[in-house]
Amino acid sequence: MGPLIVNEIISSNTNLLIAFFIGIGFGFVLEANGFSSSRRLAGMFYGYDTTVLKVFFTAAITAGIGLLFLSLFGWIDLSFIYINPTFLWSAIGGGVIMGAGFILGGYCPGTSFCAAAIGKLDALAFIGGILIGIVIFMEGYPLWEGFFKAKYMGSPLLSDWLNMSRGLLAFLIAIVAIGMFWVGEWAEKKFARDDYEINQH
Amino acid sequence: MKPRLILASVILPLGLIIAAVPPNTTKAYKLTAEQLLNEVRENLQFIHPDQVADMLIQKDPSLQLIDVRSKAEFEKFSLPGAINVPLENLLSEDYEYDINQDVKLNVFYSNGSTDANEAWMITRQLGYKNNYVLQGGLNYWVETIMNPEKPASTSPNEEIAKYDFRKAAGSALGGGGGDIEPAATELDAPAAAPPVIKNKKKKRVQGGC
């Protein structure tokens, strides 16, 4: 049955409209969890607020296990799901640069848009930076085109690399994630700060 | 109860179930003759020259062109980056790494589309993935990309946009962008030596998702 767009149950214009509604859900959940706060995002790296870790990994395991169940019931054909291609060097290099941007700027692209929507001025500055960064990439493209396209590996799945079924890998990740949540809650007590309140239910 | 424990008590059993059941393999590995006929009738194997040209210009590393004509023809003219696997050698072990894989998009081409289609049908029946056929073969390629026909000025915008793209693509790929004859194109094209075909990629475990 799914994905609807591949099986031509909906048109490409409907798909764009639905993208808008999916975006609303995405933005709402991000903001409601405080991803619009740079101090909260940065808190993950100092242990005083690990909300981001919890939300991020809960979402990943929910979606991962959920997709496998949908596939089990025959409601979605996983072979039509877009899996981003792996270019080893640029994935690592890009990730390292993004990590530095994350800790210095306090946002990532999705969260900065979300934060700008509720009036955070530092998020607006961050978005300005993103635009500059992208322009630098596009204008200097010939300089890093080789690195960008090096070590193409297709669209491999981690489960294939490890030679296990997708289900088993998803289960193992869920166990690891719940272990990390436990550490996160411990860290929030240990590194708690007087000038910062986690402020959630 | 702590939210974390609630989450764990829901997610972990679900994870255990999904780890224990075999993945959904409703898709047969080999096609039945009927399925193959269906694919052929719906022309699912064809990939349009416009798309191939686009990937070539973008230097898309996932594209692998496979020339199934004879070696002599290949040396006279071939598409950029193509490797030569003459049809009679299709099942030779030397080429199996290139043809039976799931990393790149293989596009077979020949002068028309008959030979390439035959190659596709054989590999499809073997259950190989990611193999396609250049629609119309090299003849159509020269017609559309190297030597596109200018649409009348009254044509719909899409037609004109398509023409502009083809003209640009043709000149980027070494053609004359519509100003020269196909024969000249063939002479201009560099007779690139076939790249070394040694690929160490390990074969994917059969089955699974």
Place this chain on the structure above:
Amino acid sequence: MKEAKKYMNPYLGGVLLGLVLIVAFWVSGRGLGASGAPKAALVAGINAIAPSHTANTAFYQEYLGGHAHPLKSWLVFEMLGVLVGGFLSGAVAGRLKFKVEKGPNVTSKVRIIFAVFGGILFGFGSQLGRGCTSGSALTGMAVLSAGGFITMAAIFGTAFGMAYFVRKLWL
């Protein structure tokens, strides 16, 4: 002033985010993303202002060649939705306010400078790594893509590794 509401429980939020992600997969066959939208907007903008420049630069040729119209893309519509969704949530919870959020020991000016600098790095890195935290790491992990795990590890590993050296910014 009305006190802002508390944030959602993170595990509940994570499950909801996971469900949004599943809907995206089920409907559109793809996950969430973010960094593609500003890129599309930039390409469209630059193409409108200086078409001769885009026609002669390798990157734009590739990009424009592969896309119908840069703004008519899934990610652009999705990110418009994110702006609306974030605004709605902020409005419901009483968090709409113009302010600069910063650590206790830096001035607003320093915070803004570092935000711009971090944004430059993130913008560049997201192009090099073919997607940001949402597009590559979160979505990639949900589909168990090896690239997703690599990018995730690189982002969070680097941020953790640098955290100590830039602690003045946040602590």
